[in-house]
Amino acid sequence: MLAEGLRAEATIDLAALRGNLASLRERVSSAALMAVVKADAYGHGALPCALEALAAGVRWLGATTPEEALALRAAGIAPEQARVLCWLWTPGGPWAQALRADIDVSISGQWALDELLDAVRATGIPARVHLKADTGLGRNGCQPHDWPDLVDAALRAQAAGQLEVVGIWSHFAAADEPGHPSIRAQQDAFAAALAYAERAGVRPEVRHIANSPATLLLPETHYDLVRTGLSMYGLSPVPEVGSPADFGLRPVMSLSARLALVKQVPGGHGVSYGHQYTTPGDTTLGLVPVGYADGIPRHASGTGPVKIGGKWRTVAGRVAMDQFVVDLGGDTPEVGEEVLLFGSGERGEPTAEDWARACGTIAYEIVTRIGSRVPRRYVGGSGALG
Numbered sequence: 415m416l417a418e419g420l421r422a423e424a425t426i427d428l429a430a431l432r433g434n435l436a437s438l439r440e441r442v443s444s445a446a447l448m449a450v451v452k453a454d455a456y457g458h459g460a461l462p463c464a465l466e467a468l469a470a471g472v473r474w475l476g477a478t479t480p481e482e483a484l485a486l487r488a489a490g491i492a493p494e495q496a497r498v499l500c501w502l503w504t505p506g507g508p509w510a511q512a513l514r515a516d517i518d519v520s521i522s523g524q525w526a527l528d529e530l531l532d533a534v535r536a537t538g539i540p541a542r543v544h545l546k547a548d549t550g551l552g553r554n555g556c557q558p559h560d561w562p563d564l565v566d567a568a569l570r571a572q573a574a575g576q577l578e579v580v581g582i583w584s585h586f587a588a589a590d591e592p593g594h595p596s597i598r599a600q601q602d603a604f605a606a607a608l609a610y611a612e613r614a615g616v617r618p619e620v621r622h623i624a625n626s627p628a629t630l631l632l633p634e635t636h637y638d639l640v641r642t643g644l645s646m647y648g649l650s651p652v653p654e655v656g657s658p659a660d661f662g663l664r665p666v667m668s669l670s671a672r673l674a675l676v677k678q679v680p681g682g683h684g685v686s687y688g689h690q691y692t693t694p695g696d697t698t699l700g701l702v703p704v705g706y707a708d709g710i711p712r713h714a715s716g717t718g719p720v721k722i723g724g725k726w727r728t729v730a731g732r733v734a735m736d737q738f739v740v741d742l743g744g745d746t747p748e749v750g751e752e753v754l755l756f757g758s759g760e761r762g763e764p765t766a767e768d769w770a771r772a773c774g775t776i777a778y779e780i781v782t783r784i785g786s787r788v789p790r791r792y793v794g795g796s797g798a799l800g
Contacts, residue, residue, distance in 0.1 A: 416752050421703045422671040422788050426458050428466045429794030430664040430758070434648050435470045437662035438629060438640075445636040446620070448474035448499070450643035452482055457709075457782045458647055458667055459790050461489050462799055467646070468495055469798040474620075476641055478502045480512055487515040499544060499581075502554065509533035518542045518580065522554045527567055534576045543568060544581030545611065549603035549623070550596055551587040558603065565611050580619045581639075582611050589635075590627040590652045601635060626651040630661055648758070649777045653767050665765060667781050668757030669788070672750050673722070675701040676742070685739050686731030690716060698742040700727075702753050705736040709783035710755075714738075717772040719764040721754040723747045726764070756780070 416423050439447055449467035451460045464475055464486055475491070475498045477483040483500035491498070493516040500512065501520035510533040512519055521527050521543050534541055545568060548555030556564045571577045584604050588594035604623050611618070621637040626645035628635045631652065644651045648665040650658050658665060681695040693699075700722060706712045710733050718729040720740060727740040740753075754763035766780040773780070792799065 416670045416672060417791060420672070420789065421674065422669070422708065424457075424784055424788050424790050425668045425670070425757075426462065426790050426792045427664075427666050427668070427758075427794050428462065428792055428796065430648055430666045431458075431463060431466050431646065432470045432794075432796065434646050434663045434666070435467060435472060435642075438642050438645060439471075440662075441633075442629060442636050442640050445624075446474060446639045447472050448476045448622070448639055448641045449646055450476035450641050451486070452476060452478040452643070453782050456643065456647050456778065457784045459792070460486065462790075462792050462795075463647075464491060464496075465798040466796060469796045473497065474499065474639060476501075476643070480508045480517075483517045484508065484511055484515055487517065497542075501544075501546065503529075505529065510537050513537050513539040513541055516542075518544055520544045520546050520554075520581075520583070521564070521568070522546045522548070522556050523560070524564060524567065527564065527571070531571055531576055534571075540575060541577040542580045543577045544583050544620075545579060545616075547582065547584045547604060547607035549584040549600040549607065551585050551600070553585070555584060558607070561607055562610060562614075565614050565616065569615055579611075579616050581622065582608055582616065582618045583620075583622045586623065586625055586628055586635075589625060589632060592631060592652070592655060597632070631655065644778055647781065649766055649781070651778075653770075653777070657767075665756075665758040667766070667784070668763075669755040669784060670757075671702050671704050671753045671755065673700045673747060673753060674703040674737070674749065675699075676747060676749055684731075685741070686715075686734060688732055691731035691739075691741070693741065697744055698746055699730070700740045700742045700747065700753075701737055702740060703737050704755075704788070705734045705738060707735045707785065708787050709785040710738065711769070711773045711775065711780070711783070713773040713775065714769065718755075719768050719772060721761075721763040723751060724762075 455463035499518040546555040620639040622639035624640040629640040685691040715732040730741040766777040
């Protein structure tokens with residue numbers, strides 16, 4: 415239920431988060447879980463979700479940028495509580511700060527290794543390194559023809575006491591598309607990269623390639639560690655294969671707002687910018703005070719579903735920066751009545767997946783884009799937040 419006085423609110427169910435982690439842990443048997451809390455934990459709040467994951471026994475956290483990783487350490491998450499891996503570096507990045515904060519760093523090329531070693535020499539602190547192989551995604555990661563040189567250079571630095579290669583890893587391009595030919599090709603390429611590194615003398619703590627869809631669908635890819643992002647937040651990374659419930663997951667975020675205005679209008683009345691929607695007859699319109707500045711996709715114009723007064727309604731006309739309109743079909747709910755945009759679906763409300771389909775996108779984007787103008791309320795916590 416939306417808190418009194420708020421125009422909108424995202425409720426984050428930490429009990430659901432813990433339940434999702436427990437369900438995922440059952441799937442991976444001996445492999446460890448990494449809780450991926452990049453992008454403010456996919457919009458759910460990085461620190462609250464990280465702390466809840468630690469309380470649930472997770473000992474690895476994943477962050478994209480150095481700033482995200484450093485913020486976790488600055489918030490008090492100590493190395494003995496969790497390893498934090500950061501994987502997206504650019505030249506001139508805060509390598510020294512990462513070393514001082516005992517953050518694991520991913521290396522994909524010689525330039526990054528060189529900059530890291532400069533920071534090691536400046537600080538006197540050896541690095542913990544995960545070497546990333548590009549096995550076919552074509553984004554970050556070292557290409558196969560450069561892999562031997564990168565591994566050998568890292569091992570020379572390890573022999574000099576400058577770093578320890580603690581991980582070998584990669585990332586799938588299409589693990590969410592069962593049967594896609596790239597999956598087998600990437601598995602083979604990863605096995606080859608591992609084989610070379612191990613022959614050369616690398617003895618990694620963890621080998622990891624499985625993201626959320628691979629965690630759910632490809633048990634042979636679990637190795638020592640799986641990186642669970644979307645799935646830990648209770649959304650299915652493979653909605654064509656199964657719903658969250660099919661995988662033992664429950665959506666963690668729900669989004670609601672309050673009607674800011676209800677008014678009667680005649681037929682033929684244009685609604686919102688451009689009059690893409692015109693009322694078919696006498697009706698009532700409800701004003702929902704959230705828009706694309708809050709993360710509501712403009713692509714939801716004319717398609718986004720909400721639940722008001724027990725009925726599903728659809729965004730009428732364009733989503734604006736701060737608001738959108740629904741045609742209430744003559745119903746006259748009170749101003750201030752709750753509008754359920756998405757949630758677990760257990761109250762008959764739309765889900766993030768429903769919004770994704772309506773917008774022609776993926777559920778990842780729906781939850782991640784909910785902006786800071788929308789306050790988060792945390793419920794069901796274990797007490798880890800204090």
